[in-house]
Amino acid sequence: MTSEGIARTGNNLDPWYSNYAERAGGLAASEVRALFAVASRPEVVSLAGGMPFVSALPQELIMSSMETVMREQGPTALQYGGGAGIPKLREQILDVMAIEGIRGTVDNVVTTTGSQQALDLVTKLFIDPGDVILAEAPSYVGAIGVFRSYQASVVHVAMDENGLIPEALRQTIAHLRGQGRRIKFLYTIPNFHNPAGVTLSAERRPEILDICRANEILILEDNPYGLLHFDEPAPNALRSLDEEGVIYLGSFSKTLAPGFRVGWALAPHAIREKLILAAEAAVLSPSSFSQMVVSQYLSQSDWRGQIDTFRGVYRERKDAMIDALTEYLPGLSWTNPNGGFYVWVTMPDVLDSKQMLPRAVKELVAYTPGTAFFADGRGRHAMRLSFCYPTPEAIRLGVRRLASVVNGELDLLDTFAGTGSLSVRASDRYDEAPPADLK
Amino acid sequence: MTSEGIARTGNNLDPWYSNYAERAGGLAASEVRALFAVASRPEVVSLAGGMPFVSALPQELIMSSMETVMREQGPTALQYGGGAGIPKLREQILDVMAIEGIRGTVDNVVTTTGSQQALDLVTKLFIDPGDVILAEAPSYVGAIGVFRSYQASVVHVAMDENGLIPEALRQTIAHLRGQGRRIKFLYTIPNFHNPAGVTLSAERRPEILDICRANEILILEDNPYGLLHFDEPAPNALRSLDEEGVIYLGSFSKTLAPGFRVGWALAPHAIREKLILAAEAAVLSPSSFSQMVVSQYLSQSDWRGQIDTFRGVYRERKDAMIDALTEYLPGLSWTNPNGGFYVWVTMPDVLDSKQMLPRAVKELVAYTPGTAFFADGRGRHAMRLSFCYPTPEAIRLGVRRLASVVNGELDLLDTFAGTGSLSVRASDRYDEAPPADLK
Numbered sequence: 001m002t003s004e005g006i007a008r009t010g011n012n013l014d015p016w017y018s019n020y021a022e023r024a025g026g027l028a029a030s031e032v033r034a035l036f037a038v039a040s041r042p043e044v045v046s047l048a049g050g051m052p053f054v055s056a057l058p059q060e061l062i063m064s065s066m067e068t069v070m071r072e073q074g075p076t077a078l079q080y081g082g083g084a085g086i087p088k089l090r091e092q093i094l095d096v097m098a099i100e101g102i103r104g105t106v107d108n109v110v111t112t113t114g115s116q117q118a119l120d121l122v123t124k125l126f127i128d129p130g131d132v133i134l135a136e137a138p139s140y141v142g143a144i145g146v147f148r149s150y151q152a153s154v155v156h157v158a159m160d161e162n163g164l165i166p167e168a169l170r171q172t173i174a175h176l177r178g179q180g181r182r183i184k185f186l187y188t189i190p191n192f193h194n195p196a197g198v199t200l201s202a203e204r205r206p207e208i209l210d211i212c213r214a215n216e217i218l219i220l221e222d223n224p225y226g227l228l229h230f231d232e233p234a235p236n237a238l239r240s241l242d243e244e245g246v247i248y249l250g251s252f253s254k255t256l257a258p259g260f261r262v263g264w265a266l267a268p269h270a271i272r273e274k275l276i277l278a279a280e281a282a283v284l285s286p287s288s289f290s291q292m293v294v295s296q297y298l299s300q301s302d303w304r305g306q307i308d309t310f311r312g313v314y315r316e317r318k319d320a321m322i323d324a325l326t327e328y329l330p331g332l333s334w335t336n337p338n339g340g341f342y343v344w345v346t347m348p349d350v351l352d353s354k355q356m357l358p359r360a361v362k363e364l365v366a367y368t369p370g371t372a373f374f375a376d377g378r379g380r381h382a383m384r385l386s387f388c389y390p391t392p393e394a395i396r397l398g399v400r401r402l403a404s405v406v407n408g409e410l411d412l413l414d415t416f417a418g419t420g421s422l423s424v425r426a427s428d429r430y431d432e433a434p435p436a437d438l439k
Numbered sequence: 440m441t442s443e444g445i446a447r448t449g450n451n452l453d454p455w456y457s458n459y460a461e462r463a464g465g466l467a468a469s470e471v472r473a474l475f476a477v478a479s480r481p482e483v484v485s486l487a488g489g490m491p492f493v494s495a496l497p498q499e500l501i502m503s504s505m506e507t508v509m510r511e512q513g514p515t516a517l518q519y520g521g522g523a524g525i526p527k528l529r530e531q532i533l534d535v536m537a538i539e540g541i542r543g544t545v546d547n548v549v550t551t552t553g554s555q556q557a558l559d560l561v562t563k564l565f566i567d568p569g570d571v572i573l574a575e576a577p578s579y580v581g582a583i584g585v586f587r588s589y590q591a592s593v594v595h596v597a598m599d600e601n602g603l604i605p606e607a608l609r610q611t612i613a614h615l616r617g618q619g620r621r622i623k624f625l626y627t628i629p630n631f632h633n634p635a636g637v638t639l640s641a642e643r644r645p646e647i648l649d650i651c652r653a654n655e656i657l658i659l660e661d662n663p664y665g666l667l668h669f670d671e672p673a674p675n676a677l678r679s680l681d682e683e684g685v686i687y688l689g690s691f692s693k694t695l696a697p698g699f700r701v702g703w704a705l706a707p708h709a710i711r712e713k714l715i716l717a718a719e720a721a722v723l724s725p726s727s728f729s730q731m732v733v734s735q736y737l738s739q740s741d742w743r744g745q746i747d748t749f750r751g752v753y754r755e756r757k758d759a760m761i762d763a764l765t766e767y768l769p770g771l772s773w774t775n776p777n778g779g780f781y782v783w784v785t786m787p788d789v790l791d792s793k794q795m796l797p798r799a800v801k802e803l804v805a806y807t808p809g810t811a812f813f814a815d816g817r818g819r820h821a822m823r824l825s826f827c828y829p830t831p832e833a834i835r836l837g838v839r840r841l842a843s844v845v846n847g848e849l850d851l852l853d854t855f856a857g858t859g860s861l862s863v864r865a866s867d868r869y870d871e872a873p874p875a876d877l878k
Binding site for chain 2: 024055282
């Protein structure tokens with residue numbers, strides 16, 4: 001919806017229809033959202049959501065953290081706090097980030113209502129309508145949603161099994177600059193990418209930073225999964241190599257629990273003051289209680305050991321998924337992540353993951369169609385499979401059901417058109433051909 | 440800061456200076472914010488903040504609510520939830536609103552990260568740069584902050600001891616329409632106004648609704664203090680008289696505790712779908728844990744009785760403040776609220792509350808200067824005094840200190856200019872003369 005072309009009067013369904021801001025036109029229900037309802041039916045194996053397996057948490061320890069907070073600092077926990085968050089937690093966040101080579105100061109850490117809020121605030125701070133945000137192809141559906149809600153133009157940059165491709169980044173920037181477009185930042189998930197499952201190689205990291213520095217493009221590094229590696233740890237964070245050019249986003253949603261909604265941003269000093277003002281305008285202050293419980297949990301628990309536990313859980317599930325894909329869907333291709341929650345599956349060109357979804361749900365398996373992760377309509381032949389939440393047995397069952405759906409579709413196509421052979425595309429990039437104007 | 444007139448390059452202090460969005464120019468540290476640091480020093484009597492007296496809460500009951508939630512539904516409380524909030528809490532919110540005559544459906548309630556977030560989301564949904572928001576004169580500082588962050592133009596409407604003045608609303612609308620301005624909504628705090636302390640009379644409520652309906656102007660009714668009356672309850676909510684024309688905002692921050700950050704919006708059906716999408720873009724979902732603890736507390740406590748307790752606490756403090764003002768500052772005028780947290784004090788024209796503040800802090804008392812509550816620079820001769828947090832004794836001491844500052848300033852003016860007589864302005868409106876273009 002834009003204000004042009006629509007009479008400024010209401011309609012029968014919504015008397016306020018003509019009163020919305022231009023940006024409200026960018027709000028659309030995501031494909032993931034519609035799936036939440038479906039996936040909640042117990043008989044469906046959901047490979048769709050990104051819910052961490054919180055049942056693996058030491059619940060007694062979390063309860064005792066809550067009790068300690070309430071007994072020792074109850075009135076503080078129940079009260080408003082500062083807009084930047086609680087100093088003690090922000091210090092502990094420095095310890096968490098140190099694991100990935102980041103050295104920062106408490107002053108530059110801003111705790112937020114999940115790292116999603118940090119995404120929202122950074123976008124609000126930097127994006128005028130029409131400004132360009134660069135993002136991997138594919139990219140996180142929730143980021144694309146925020147970017148759209150501020151009328152950004154998201155332009156995807158190709159990635160392969162080593163993450164974002166530097167040469168593709170260079171070409172995309174040159175092309176956009178040639179068109180006179182304003183590029184505000186590069187949004188990237190370097191580790192155990194959502195949805196692609198790949199990790200930006202150590203070799204490429206300085207190169208990506210150099211390209212952005214040379215072009216005066218800020219980097220928004222989103223790293224919720226960084227500590228959840230299976231074998232080798234991820235290379236050090238981009239932020240560890242550049243203090244002034246990177247806003248780093250972290251989260252306790254995957255390493256602890258999303259129910260607290262505690263994430264953070266580490267911003268260059270000049271930016272973080274504006275970030276705090278934007279945060280205060282949005283929510284006054286993040287929840288004191290949530291922050292203090294997380295802080296107390298970090299103080300009194302072996303949180304590194306708990307992350308090891310999560311790693312073991314997710315590794316077993318990832319293995320189950322790869323094994324099942326190998327067994328049941330040998331004609332498809334997929335990424336084999338070394339951490340995180342997701343596998344990106346590429347199907348033959350003749351199949352459309354969004355069109356296939358209702359049939360899959362009928363067969364009691366759910367996934368996220370690839371189109372959810374592109375701002376430009378690509379991704380039809382791909383899907384994201386999550387291995388974070390279901391048990392290995394359920395994953396195996398889900399992939400078996402998926403295979404029956406995929407094979408059923410191919411049989412159908414064979415019957416009607418004779419084109420359904422399992423001809424997997426030979427591309428090693430995780431997108432399809434980019435739109436014509438980026439070729 | 441606007442993009443015009445500023446070269447699109449960085450500067451020494453901030454390399455990203457030229458990259459911010461236009462709207463970032465609307466972000467400014469509020470006068471209230473600077474005071475938080477000051478007010479936290481224990482020797483200062485702060486009459487500045489709006490912190491509820493959470494020590495009056497039954498802490499054991501809150502702890503037991505947390506335990507029950509964790510024992511019975513731990514994994515749900517620690518997980519992501521739906522964007523609209525938890526259905527059970529939204530049902531209980533209907534019970535809370537029923538006290539003020541509101542009948543709604545669970546579908547149209549959206550829980551948010553404090554009602555501040557609801558303010559943010561509604562503004563994001565409706566405001567294009569330059570759109571007008573009508574607000575009382577004075578109005579809530581945090582609302583003015585959000586409105587500015589989306590580049591709204593806030594136009595104040597005069598109020599008196601019976602709240603917003605219908606005739607002033609009519610004239611302001613006519614004047615703005617005459618100028619071709621787009622008015623998006625009226626933001627109003629009908630009950631125990633922040634900062635003015637007054638309540639919109641029952642007689643005026645249908646009239647305000649009629650004016651807005653006739654002019655197709657949406658009403659944003661912000662009611663965090665409604666249940667905290669001292670004598671007579673406030674008249675029924677505006678929303679109780681109009682389902683389609685009012686977005687109602689409520690909060691548990693004042694009736695329970697702000698540390699959970701749980702508020703809500705009750706929106707017309709057509710609007711609430713967009714509101715949920717905007718909420719999901721901003722934070723994915725509000726904290727499951729916080730919502731479930733609040734829900735459990737409402738289930739297992741006599742929450743109405745607890746609100747009665749709060750009413751008693753705040754009534755005693757309000758009386759202490761009015762008594763002290765009468766005794767120590769008889770030459771000033773003030774409002775005498777029947778609920779809420781705030782008294783609005785008007786000083787002689789020769790005094791400037793913002794300029795006087797450093798002196799007050801030196802005398803160990805803090806307040807909020809009146810200018811914080813206007814978008815147009817008015818309020819210099821006024822201040823907001825909060826009676827919610829300090830004890831009656833501290834309030835008495837604080838007002839005595841304030842009197843010594845006020846009288847000291849007047850003596851000084853007398854000495855130098857002979858103009859310092861306590862000539863309180865005779866106006867019964869809580870603003871000064873409106874800007875020339877609104878006369």
